[in-house]
Amino acid sequence: MGSMYVALVPVKPPAVGKSRLVGLDDEQRRTLAAAFAMDTVTACLDAALVAHVLVATDDAAFASELDALGAHTIPDGVAEDLNGTLLQCAAEARRRWPELVPVALTADLPALRAPDLDAALAGVEPGEAAYVADSEGVGTTTYTAAYDAFAPRFGPGSAAAHEAGGARRLEATERLRRDVDDLHDLDVALALGVGPRTAARAASLRGDGPRVG
Template sequence: MSESPRFVVLVPVKTLALAKSRLSGLPDQRRQELAAAFAQDTIAAVLDTPAVDRVLVLTDDFRFADKLAQAGCTVIPDGAGDDLNSSLVQAAADARRRWPGLRPVAVTADLPTLTSHDLSDALAGVPDGPAYVADHVGSGTTLYTASYDEFAPLFGNDSAVEHALSGARAIEGDLPTLRLDVDDVGDLGRALVLGVGTFTAAVTGRA
């Protein structure tokens, strides 16, 4: 029987001044605070997941990077700027040099409800080839994984469809906290009902 894979999770974090622009109607400072909290809650859950050995954050927000490094992440610059998929491919290459025995997993940074339980369940269901988790509306992607040799994420519009067309397999299961990416105010309301992590709870007065 083969051993269960161990993982390095790649988390792309936008510069906070540019993040979560679709949270319209909120002051810039509030939007930045929420973006930071979402990322910190996402990363806290990832760090708490037993199958995850390393967390590699890619960001150009150097002040925020210090906080994430103190939390236990390895932090590198965002190598390709606005091209998320190219940045992730570069980050996977960096991870391969550092940790060749781990399998790379890209996880979005806007999952404030994420629990280590749901992430563990998703990782336990990973097939040998490329795989992804569709978001709560079924069109986007919150998680993508493949071996280093096959790693070719397709985040963007209709990314769940694009990943499926590329041959990646959908990871099944409810996984509610892994599917709920927060893009707009409606999503934030759904997240607060489901239950958010400590950082988002503090920012939204739910602590």
């Protein structure tokens, strides 16, 4: 059997997440951001190649919800620095599970299913650094490397940055590549089929905001 993984998922407090969901009020954005994260974490928990999921968030109430799903949570000590957060997560994961390989995922993949993540991770060679580009091919939704080589480069142009850092681009399904930043992205994710929490929240918003559903 190949490597087993610990999924690292940084989650902004839902109250401040997804500011680009223009056309929705703060409460609608908050509940959608929370739904995205919970569906993403659930897919990771269900993946056969993922032994544990470690989430960094400063929202204590939301952390309790994630704990109830079966994830592990830690406070986000560097909330304004996504890559710093991931390095913090990787250090904690290494302390807890030194035998696992860290894989970082963004928390806005509501269409993700466990088999999508398993298929991508199955293509990673032991000790290899690799990444999944987002649907536009510019950003990154997933990045993995051994603890000693773990160097996430999320942010503008991250796909090219990960490539330049020696990571190999992985083939992946659209469900693993489709992150959701705005309502157009949400429309596309809904067409792919999203997790139950996002589906419920989107259904409740139909008629309340533009282009949802």
